[in-house]
Amino acid sequence: MKVKVDPERCQGHTLCAMRAPEVFELDDVDGHSSPVSEDVPAGQEAAVQEAVRSCPERAISVS
Numbered sequence: 778m779k780v781k782v783d784p785e786r787c788q789g790h791t792l793c794a795m796r797a798p799e800v801f802e803l804d805d806v807d808g809h810s811s812p813v814s815e816d817v818p819a820g821q822e823a824a825v826q827e828a829v830r831s832c833p834e835r836a837i838s839v840s
Contacts, residue, residue: 778839
């Protein structure tokens with residue numbers, strides 16, 4: 778599974794990092810999210826799916 782965050786949509790709500798802290802990192806300046814790695818680590822798939830569902834801006838996509 779691969780994860781991406783659309784930087785144009787992300788508003789820095791930080792919900793993804795709360796749901797999957799091992800997968801998402803937050804920018805120190807504006808709190809915007811990006812994946813630590815495009816490849817989701819084994820065992821983190823459910824947390825990433827929850828992050829996708831919790832993003833109010835629909836900025837996270839998985840494939």
